[in-house]
Amino acid sequence: EAGVAQSPRYKIIEKRQSVAFWCNPISGHATLYWYQQILGQGPKLLIQFQNNGVVDDSQLPKDRFSAERLKGVDSTLKIQPAKLEDSAVYLCASSFSPQGFSSYNEQFFGPGTRLTVL
Amino acid sequence: AQTVTQSQPEMSVQEAETVTLSCTYDTSENNYYLFWYKQPPSRQMILVIRQEAYKQQNATENRFSVNFQKAAxxxxxxxxxxxxGDTxxxxCAFVNTGTASKLTFGTGTRLQVTL
Known part of the structure; x- marks a missing residue:
């Protein structure tokens, strides 16, 4: 079974530039998550999708971050414009979680995209 | 809000020895799951072990086991x-069963296994 795919693996940009990350979840996984992991910290959830709808985006800085999951499969996360403090690893994860299923479903993580903002 | 605290930023253990990593959490909920995730230098996060709060028996996965003290x-x-390879x-992470699988992570412990 293929895992969660992310691209690019590394990205270096200057502040005020734009950047986009792509994630392809495990086939059949309804739920997709984007996390931000700043160096020395644990991952922090930015946004959670159930199919193509947003479940939780309470910690997404909406003035500069946006995300979409068209057709309920792969997803893109965009930052525009980037700030120095956005330097982090951006992790994508997915879980099976069919609609209405109440028990916890394991999240499977991708390798992440390391973003450096200069 | 739930919080997860890992008080050991770094630990070292010799090969074949035993090591214990600490984690405490704070929640007012009664039903939840707890996890330990491993993130090797390649950065792929992998689930090591999980514990359901309603289970009194401590979870075990081969060489990995937990000591779950709910009251504490x-x-x-x-x-x-x-x-x-355990380096x-x-x-440590927490999820409330009622919050659509929103994981809260601790700050992590860096484990170095030496010869």
Whole structure:
């Protein structure tokens, strides 16, 4: 079974530039998550999708971050414009979680995209 | 709001020895799950072990076991017979069963296994 795919693996940009990350979840996984992991910290959830709808985006800085999951499969996360403090690893994860299923479903993580903002 | 605290930023253990990583959490909920995740230098996060709060028996997965103390809100990870491949960041994480699988992570413990 293929895992969660992310691209690019590394990205270096200057502040005020734009950047986009792509994630392809495990086939059949309804739920997709984007996390931000700043160096020395644990991952922090930015946004959670159930199919193509947003479940939780309470910690997404909406003035500069946006995300979409068209057709309920792969997803893109965009930052525009980037700030120095956005330097982090951006992790994508997915879980099976069919609609209405109440028990916890394991999240499977991708390798992440390391973003450096200069 | 739930919080997860890992008070050991770094730990070191010799190969074949046993090491215990500490984790405490704070929640007002009664039904939840606790996890230990491993993040090797390649950065792929992998689930090591999980514990359902309603279960009194401590979870075990091969060389990995937990000591779950619900009243004390403590959830430590014991790695027996440590191997070089266990070198990684270890994150303790919490999810409330009622919050659509929103994981809250601790700050991590960097474990170095030495010869």
């Amino acid at each position: 809100k403590s959830f430590s990870l014991k790695i027996s017979d440590s191997q070089l 990684a960041m270890y994150f």
